[in-house]
Amino acid sequence: MGQRRRVALVTAATEGIGYAIARRLAKDGAHVVLSSRRQANVDRAVSTLKAEGLSVSGRVCHVGNQEHRKTLVEDTVTRYGKIDVFVSNAAVNPTTESIREMSAQAVDKLVDVNFKSAIFLYQLVAPHMARDGSIVFVSSVTAYNPALPLSLYATCKTALLGLTKAVAQEMAESGVRVNCVAPGFVPTKFSSALTATEEMTDMLKGQTMLKRLGTPEEIAGAVAFLSSRDAAYVTGETLVVSGGMQSKL
Structure with missing residues (x-):
């Protein structure tokens, strides 16, 4: 699933699933701009990936901060002239309390972080997306x-599933596909x-058909597929990568 000469922007990409996504897209040939809230984390991730011979650069971005979002996109476009792939991956869960x-x-x-930042980053990225580009929102089962x-x-x-449908309709005329991974x-x-x-x-494993948990690399593979030309006729969809967990609204 080649990404040669493409520019990919990935948020929350210095560890876990985000890091695996950045690494996979870079291994597929893209230049990846990765971001995270802390400079030390950005520097470490960039250094590690460059040591593998991958084409990456990094920016600090707290996606809940308007100026950080604006600077991230502006710097990427100024330096590389376009964005071919945008992956919105940032999320937080500061509490386990009930909504009540x-x-x-x-x-x-x-x-702000889990939903609104995806909207605001989309608004910033959309004018600079190359035709045949791809946006991927990272949701959850x-x-x-x-x-x-x-x-x-x-x-x-859940809101990201609806956002994917809405944005896919908006970007279709521009030739940009919009999908989601859960x-x-x-x-x-x-x-x-x-x-x-x-x-x-063990309880979580028991909820899957495959009776195991996933890996960051398996999620990255799904993102790589949706952002590649192999998925050229796929838009507005959510790909659930959960080992066969229940996934119906």
Whole structure:
């Protein structure tokens, strides 16, 4: 799934699923601009990937910050002249409280980062997307059944499914495809609380047909497919990569 001479912008890409996405797109031939909130994390990821001979650069971006978002996109376009692939991957889950008990501050943070940032980055990226480009939003299998302890996090991920449909219609005339990936449970630093014990891990495995958890690289493979020309006739869709978990709204 070649990405030669393409420019890919990936948010929250210095560890976990985001890092695997950045690495896969770079291995497929793209120049990848990766971003994260902390300069040290950006520097480490860029250094590691460059040591593999991959074409990458990095920018600091807190996706909840308007100026950071604007600078990320402007710098990418100024340096490379276009964006072929945009992957919106950033997410937070600062609380396990129910929506009924959640503070206004927690609600704002969840909605700002997990949903609104995807909208605002899309607005910034859209004018610079190359024809035959691709936008991929990273949702979650929890979008199909928002429940404790991830109620509002998952609800924001549900919203991304609808955003994908809406944006796909808007960008179709420009020749840009818009899709979504909904990962299942993947052991990463971000999701470590869900796999803190062997019992919790076994419970999650039991919810899958394949009886195992996923890997960041498997999610990256799905993103690579949707952003490649192999998926040239795919738009407005959500690809669930969950080992066969329940995924119907």
